[in-house]
Amino acid sequence: MALATLLKGDNQGSIACGGVAALVGLLAPSWTDAVHEQAAAALWDLCAKNTQNRDSVRECGGVAALVALLAPGGTRAVLKQAVGALCCLCFANVQNKNSVRASGGVAALIALPAPGGSAAVQEQAAAALRNLCVDNAQNRECVRECRGVAALVGLLAPGGPVAVQEQAAAALRNLCCDNAQNRDGVRECGGVAALVALLAPGGSAAVRARAAAALHNLCYENTKNKDCVRWCGGVGALVGLLAPGGSAEMHVSAAGALMNLTCESGQSREAVRACGGAAGLEGVLACASSAAAHEWATHALRHLGRVQPGVKQEPH
Numbered sequence: 001m002a003l004a005t006l007l008k009g010d011n012q013g014s015i016a017c018g019g020v021a022a023l024v025g026l027l028a029p030s031w032t033d034a035v036h037e038q039a040a041a042a043l044w045d046l047c048a049k050n051t052q053n054r055d056s057v058r059e060c061g062g063v064a065a066l067v068a069l070l071a072p073g074g075t076r077a078v079l080k081q082a083v084g085a086l087c088c089l090c091f092a093n094v095q096n097k098n099s100v101r102a103s104g105g106v107a108a109l110i111a112l113p114a115p116g117g118s119a120a121v122q123e124q125a126a127a128a129l130r131n132l133c134v135d136n137a138q139n140r141e142c143v144r145e146c147r148g149v150a151a152l153v154g155l156l157a158p159g160g161p162v163a164v165q166e167q168a169a170a171a172l173r174n175l176c177c178d179n180a181q182n183r184d185g186v187r188e189c190g191g192v193a194a195l196v197a198l199l200a201p202g203g204s205a206a207v208r209a210r211a212a213a214a215l216h217n218l219c220y221e222n223t224k225n226k227d228c229v230r231w232c233g234g235v236g237a238l239v240g241l242l243a244p245g246g247s248a249e250m251h252v253s254a255a256g257a258l259m260n261l262t263c264e265s266g267q268s269r270e271a272v273r274a275c276g277g278a279a280g281l282e283g284v285l286a287c288a289s290s291a292a293a294h295e296w297a298t299h300a301l302r303h304l305g306r307v308q309p310g311v312k313q314e315p316h
Helices: 003-007 011-016 019-025 033-047 051-059 062-068 076-089 094-102 105-111 119-133 137-145 148-154 162-175 180-188 191-197 205-218 223-231 234-240 248-262 266-274 277-286 291-303
Strands: none
Touching: 019 033, 019 051, 019 062, 033 051, 033 062, 033 076, 051 062, 051 076, 051 094, 062 076, 062 094, 062 105, 076 094, 076 105, 076 119, 094 105, 094 119, 094 137, 105 119, 105 137, 105 148, 119 137, 119 148, 119 162, 137 148, 137 162, 137 180, 148 162, 148 180, 148 191, 162 180, 162 191, 162 205, 180 191, 180 205, 180 223, 191 205, 191 223, 191 234, 205 223, 205 234, 205 248, 223 234, 223 248, 223 266, 234 248, 234 266, 234 277, 248 266, 248 277, 248 291, 266 277, 277 291
Protein backbone atom coordinates (compact mmCIF):
# COMPACT_ATOMS: atom_id res chain seq x y z
CA MET A 1 0.00 0.00 0.00
CA ALA A 2 1.36 3.46 -0.91
CA LEU A 3 0.90 5.07 2.49
CA ALA A 4 2.21 8.48 1.48
CA THR A 5 -0.24 8.65 -1.41
CA LEU A 6 -3.13 7.33 0.66
CA LEU A 7 -2.75 9.96 3.35
CA LYS A 8 -1.96 12.92 1.15
CA GLY A 9 -4.54 15.66 1.49
CA ASP A 10 -6.27 14.02 4.49
CA ASN A 11 -4.08 15.23 7.35
CA GLN A 12 -6.76 15.95 9.91
CA GLY A 13 -8.64 12.74 9.19
CA SER A 14 -5.56 10.64 9.79
CA ILE A 15 -5.17 12.15 13.25
CA ALA A 16 -8.79 11.50 14.10
CA CYS A 17 -8.45 7.80 13.33
CA GLY A 18 -5.11 7.36 15.08
CA GLY A 19 -3.16 7.44 11.84
CA VAL A 20 -0.10 9.12 13.32
CA ALA A 21 0.36 6.44 15.97
CA ALA A 22 -0.13 3.73 13.36
CA LEU A 23 2.50 5.28 11.09
CA VAL A 24 4.97 5.68 13.93
CA GLY A 25 4.45 2.01 14.71
CA LEU A 26 5.56 1.14 11.18
CA LEU A 27 8.96 2.70 11.90
CA ALA A 28 9.78 -0.14 14.30
CA PRO A 29 12.88 -2.26 13.48
CA SER A 30 10.73 -5.30 12.77
CA TRP A 31 9.35 -3.76 9.58
CA THR A 32 11.11 -3.78 6.22
CA ASP A 33 13.01 -0.90 4.61
CA ALA A 34 10.17 -0.47 2.13
CA VAL A 35 7.66 0.01 4.95
CA HIS A 36 10.02 2.37 6.79
CA GLU A 37 10.40 4.46 3.65
CA GLN A 38 6.67 4.78 3.04
CA ALA A 39 5.81 5.43 6.69
CA ALA A 40 8.47 8.16 7.00
CA ALA A 41 7.28 9.71 3.72
CA ALA A 42 3.71 9.73 5.01
CA LEU A 43 4.75 11.39 8.27
CA TRP A 44 6.70 13.98 6.29
CA ASP A 45 3.58 14.74 4.26
CA LEU A 46 1.36 14.88 7.35
CA CYS A 47 3.64 17.43 9.01
CA ALA A 48 4.35 19.59 5.97
CA LYS A 49 1.88 22.34 6.80
CA ASN A 50 0.22 21.19 9.98
CA THR A 51 1.46 22.17 13.44
CA GLN A 52 -0.96 19.83 15.19
CA ASN A 53 0.43 16.84 13.33
CA ARG A 54 4.01 17.81 14.25
CA ASP A 55 3.04 17.72 17.90
CA SER A 56 1.19 14.44 17.49
CA VAL A 57 4.20 12.73 15.92
CA ARG A 58 6.34 13.71 18.90
CA GLU A 59 3.71 12.64 21.41
CA CYS A 60 3.51 9.23 19.73
CA GLY A 61 7.26 8.70 19.96
CA GLY A 62 7.85 9.47 16.30
CA VAL A 63 10.87 11.74 16.74
CA ALA A 64 12.94 9.05 18.43
CA ALA A 65 11.74 6.45 15.92
CA LEU A 66 12.78 8.61 12.97
CA VAL A 67 16.17 9.33 14.54
CA ALA A 68 16.69 5.58 14.94
CA LEU A 69 16.32 5.20 11.17
CA LEU A 70 19.41 7.37 10.67
CA ALA A 71 21.69 4.67 12.08
CA PRO A 72 24.58 3.53 9.83
CA GLY A 73 23.57 0.98 7.25
CA GLY A 74 20.22 2.50 6.30
CA THR A 75 19.23 2.74 2.64
CA ARG A 76 19.38 6.11 0.89
CA ALA A 77 15.64 5.99 0.25
CA VAL A 78 14.83 5.49 3.94
CA LEU A 79 17.36 8.13 5.01
CA LYS A 80 15.94 10.72 2.63
CA GLN A 81 12.39 10.28 3.93
CA ALA A 82 13.37 10.07 7.60
CA VAL A 83 15.59 13.16 7.43
CA GLY A 84 12.95 15.05 5.47
CA ALA A 85 10.36 14.22 8.10
CA LEU A 86 12.67 15.39 10.90
CA CYS A 87 13.41 18.60 9.03
CA CYS A 88 9.70 19.29 8.74
CA LEU A 89 9.04 18.33 12.38
CA CYS A 90 11.60 20.90 13.55
CA PHE A 91 10.16 23.81 11.64
CA ALA A 92 8.90 26.40 14.14
CA ASN A 93 8.45 23.75 16.86
CA VAL A 94 10.63 24.19 19.95
CA GLN A 95 9.59 20.94 21.62
CA ASN A 96 10.44 18.90 18.54
CA LYS A 97 13.83 20.59 18.23
CA ASN A 98 14.60 19.68 21.81
CA SER A 99 13.29 16.15 21.31
CA VAL A 100 15.58 15.59 18.31
CA ARG A 101 18.57 16.68 20.38
CA ALA A 102 17.53 14.51 23.33
CA SER A 103 17.16 11.51 21.02
CA GLY A 104 20.69 11.88 19.65
CA GLY A 105 19.42 13.28 16.38
CA VAL A 106 21.89 16.14 16.08
CA ALA A 107 24.91 13.83 15.99
CA ALA A 108 23.07 11.44 13.66
CA LEU A 109 22.24 14.22 11.20
CA ILE A 110 25.82 15.52 11.22
CA ALA A 111 27.11 12.06 10.35
CA LEU A 112 25.00 11.90 7.19
CA PRO A 113 26.55 14.56 4.90
CA ALA A 114 29.69 12.49 4.28
CA PRO A 115 31.63 13.15 1.07
CA GLY A 116 30.30 11.07 -1.79
CA GLY A 117 26.94 10.54 -0.12
CA SER A 118 23.50 11.07 -1.58
CA ALA A 119 22.94 14.71 -2.53
CA ALA A 120 19.26 14.42 -1.59
CA VAL A 121 20.17 13.17 1.90
CA GLN A 122 22.85 15.85 2.29
CA GLU A 123 20.38 18.56 1.34
CA GLN A 124 17.74 17.39 3.82
CA ALA A 125 20.29 16.88 6.60
CA ALA A 126 21.63 20.43 6.16
CA ALA A 127 18.06 21.76 6.07
CA ALA A 128 17.22 19.88 9.26
CA LEU A 129 20.27 21.36 11.01
CA ARG A 130 19.20 24.77 9.71
CA ASN A 131 15.78 24.37 11.36
CA LEU A 132 17.23 22.89 14.55
CA CYS A 133 19.43 25.97 15.10
CA VAL A 134 16.70 28.59 14.71
CA ASP A 135 16.00 30.22 18.10
CA ASN A 136 17.62 27.31 19.96
CA ALA A 137 20.91 28.06 21.72
CA GLN A 138 21.30 24.51 23.04
CA ASN A 139 21.11 23.04 19.57
CA ARG A 140 23.67 25.52 18.26
CA GLU A 141 26.03 24.39 21.01
CA CYS A 142 25.27 20.74 20.34
CA VAL A 143 26.02 21.08 16.62
CA ARG A 144 29.44 22.52 17.40
CA GLU A 145 30.20 19.89 20.04
CA CYS A 146 29.27 17.15 17.55
CA ARG A 147 31.68 18.62 14.97
CA GLY A 148 28.87 19.87 12.82
CA VAL A 149 30.64 23.09 11.84
CA ALA A 150 33.27 21.26 9.78
CA ALA A 151 30.62 18.97 8.28
CA LEU A 152 28.55 21.91 7.06
CA VAL A 153 31.57 23.79 5.74
CA GLY A 154 32.49 20.66 3.79
CA LEU A 155 29.16 20.89 1.93
CA LEU A 156 30.14 24.28 0.50
CA ALA A 157 32.87 22.75 -1.68
CA PRO A 158 33.12 24.10 -5.25
CA GLY A 159 31.20 22.09 -7.80
CA GLY A 160 28.86 20.57 -5.25
CA PRO A 161 25.08 20.37 -5.71
CA VAL A 162 23.55 23.84 -5.60
CA ALA A 163 20.68 22.77 -3.34
CA VAL A 164 23.14 21.30 -0.83
CA GLN A 165 25.28 24.46 -0.84
CA GLU A 166 22.19 26.59 -0.29
CA GLN A 167 21.01 24.63 2.73
CA ALA A 168 24.51 24.36 4.23
CA ALA A 169 25.02 28.14 3.96
CA ALA A 170 21.62 28.72 5.58
CA ALA A 171 22.49 26.31 8.39
CA LEU A 172 25.79 28.11 9.02
CA ARG A 173 23.95 31.42 9.16
CA ASN A 174 21.65 30.11 11.90
CA LEU A 175 24.50 28.33 13.67
CA CYS A 176 26.40 31.62 14.06
CA CYS A 177 23.49 33.64 15.37
CA ASP A 178 24.25 34.82 18.93
CA ASN A 179 27.16 32.37 19.24
CA ALA A 180 30.71 33.75 19.22
CA GLN A 181 32.36 30.31 19.45
CA ASN A 182 30.57 29.11 16.35
CA ARG A 183 31.62 32.22 14.45
CA ASP A 184 35.23 31.45 15.30
CA GLY A 185 34.73 27.77 14.50
CA VAL A 186 33.43 28.47 11.00
CA ARG A 187 36.48 30.60 10.21
CA GLU A 188 38.87 28.00 11.65
CA CYS A 189 37.31 25.34 9.41
CA GLY A 190 37.80 27.47 6.29
CA GLY A 191 34.16 28.47 6.17
CA VAL A 192 34.66 32.18 5.57
CA ALA A 193 36.73 31.56 2.45
CA ALA A 194 34.25 28.93 1.25
CA LEU A 195 31.30 31.29 1.68
CA VAL A 196 33.11 34.12 -0.11
CA ALA A 197 33.79 31.75 -3.02
CA LEU A 198 30.04 31.13 -3.33
CA LEU A 199 29.45 34.85 -3.94
CA ALA A 200 31.11 34.69 -7.36
CA PRO A 201 29.11 36.00 -10.35
CA GLY A 202 27.38 33.35 -12.38
CA GLY A 203 26.41 31.22 -9.42
CA SER A 204 22.93 30.49 -8.14
CA ALA A 205 21.20 33.64 -6.88
CA ALA A 206 19.79 31.73 -3.92
CA VAL A 207 23.21 30.32 -2.96
CA ARG A 208 24.86 33.75 -3.27
CA ALA A 209 22.17 35.30 -1.07
CA ARG A 210 22.45 32.55 1.58
CA ALA A 211 26.24 32.86 1.61
CA ALA A 212 26.02 36.62 2.12
CA ALA A 213 23.50 36.09 4.93
CA ALA A 214 25.92 33.71 6.64
CA LEU A 215 28.72 36.28 6.32
CA HIS A 216 26.35 38.83 7.85
CA ASN A 217 26.23 36.83 11.08
CA LEU A 218 29.88 35.78 10.92
CA CYS A 219 31.03 39.41 10.85
CA TYR A 220 29.00 40.49 13.85
CA GLU A 221 31.46 41.67 16.55
CA ASN A 222 34.25 39.46 15.18
CA THR A 223 37.37 41.28 14.01
CA LYS A 224 39.14 38.15 12.76
CA ASN A 225 36.20 37.21 10.57
CA LYS A 226 36.00 40.73 9.15
CA ASP A 227 39.69 40.58 8.31
CA CYS A 228 39.27 37.15 6.75
CA VAL A 229 36.40 38.32 4.55
CA ARG A 230 38.55 41.19 3.33
CA TRP A 231 41.62 39.01 2.71
CA CYS A 232 39.54 36.50 0.75
CA GLY A 233 38.17 39.14 -1.61
CA GLY A 234 34.79 39.18 0.04
CA VAL A 235 34.35 42.95 0.03
CA GLY A 236 34.24 43.27 -3.73
CA ALA A 237 32.07 40.16 -3.99
CA LEU A 238 29.53 41.55 -1.51
CA VAL A 239 29.47 44.93 -3.24
CA GLY A 240 28.82 43.06 -6.49
CA LEU A 241 25.61 41.64 -5.03
CA LEU A 242 24.24 45.19 -4.70
CA ALA A 243 24.18 45.72 -8.47
CA PRO A 244 20.86 46.68 -10.06
CA GLY A 245 19.03 43.65 -11.37
CA GLY A 246 20.01 41.44 -8.46
CA SER A 247 17.35 39.74 -6.38
CA ALA A 248 15.87 41.49 -3.35
CA GLU A 249 17.28 38.69 -1.18
CA MET A 250 20.78 39.28 -2.55
CA HIS A 251 20.48 43.01 -1.84
CA VAL A 252 19.30 42.62 1.75
CA SER A 253 21.84 39.91 2.57
CA ALA A 254 24.74 41.89 1.10
CA ALA A 255 23.65 45.09 2.85
CA GLY A 256 23.52 43.23 6.16
CA ALA A 257 26.95 41.71 5.66
CA LEU A 258 28.46 45.09 4.72
CA MET A 259 26.79 46.69 7.73
CA ASN A 260 28.51 44.30 10.14
CA LEU A 261 31.74 44.22 8.15
CA THR A 262 32.19 48.00 8.35
CA CYS A 263 31.18 48.37 11.99
CA GLU A 264 34.29 49.40 13.99
CA SER A 265 36.65 48.32 11.19
CA GLY A 266 38.50 51.14 9.46
CA GLN A 267 40.24 48.81 7.04
CA SER A 268 36.96 47.26 5.95
CA ARG A 269 35.40 50.68 5.46
CA GLU A 270 38.26 51.72 3.23
CA ALA A 271 37.96 48.51 1.25
CA VAL A 272 34.21 49.00 0.76
CA ARG A 273 34.72 52.57 -0.39
CA ALA A 274 37.44 51.47 -2.81
CA CYS A 275 35.10 48.88 -4.33
CA GLY A 276 32.32 51.41 -4.91
CA GLY A 277 30.25 50.07 -2.07
CA ALA A 278 28.80 53.42 -1.05
CA ALA A 279 27.16 53.90 -4.42
CA GLY A 280 25.84 50.36 -4.37
CA LEU A 281 24.34 50.81 -0.92
CA GLU A 282 22.77 54.10 -1.95
CA GLY A 283 21.20 52.30 -4.89
CA VAL A 284 19.72 49.67 -2.58
CA LEU A 285 18.49 52.39 -0.24
CA ALA A 286 16.74 54.15 -3.11
CA CYS A 287 14.74 51.08 -4.13
CA ALA A 288 14.72 48.92 -0.99
CA SER A 289 11.84 46.48 -1.11
CA SER A 290 12.02 45.56 2.57
CA ALA A 291 12.45 47.30 5.91
CA ALA A 292 15.55 45.19 6.62
CA ALA A 293 17.25 46.22 3.36
CA HIS A 294 16.55 49.88 4.09
CA GLU A 295 17.76 49.62 7.69
CA TRP A 296 20.95 47.69 6.97
CA ALA A 297 21.94 49.81 3.97
CA THR A 298 21.41 52.91 6.13
CA HIS A 299 23.62 51.51 8.88
CA ALA A 300 26.33 50.52 6.42
CA LEU A 301 26.32 53.98 4.84
CA ARG A 302 26.52 55.53 8.29
CA HIS A 303 29.62 53.46 9.01
CA LEU A 304 31.08 54.76 5.76
CA GLY A 305 30.34 58.35 6.79
CA ARG A 306 27.73 58.87 4.09
CA VAL A 307 24.84 59.69 6.45
CA GLN A 308 24.68 61.51 9.75
CA PRO A 309 25.57 59.40 12.80
CA GLY A 310 23.07 58.81 15.54
CA VAL A 311 21.64 55.32 15.15
CA LYS A 312 23.56 52.51 16.81
CA GLN A 313 24.00 49.19 15.00
CA GLU A 314 21.64 46.56 16.34
CA PRO A 315 22.71 42.91 16.68
CA HIS A 316 21.25 40.42 14.26
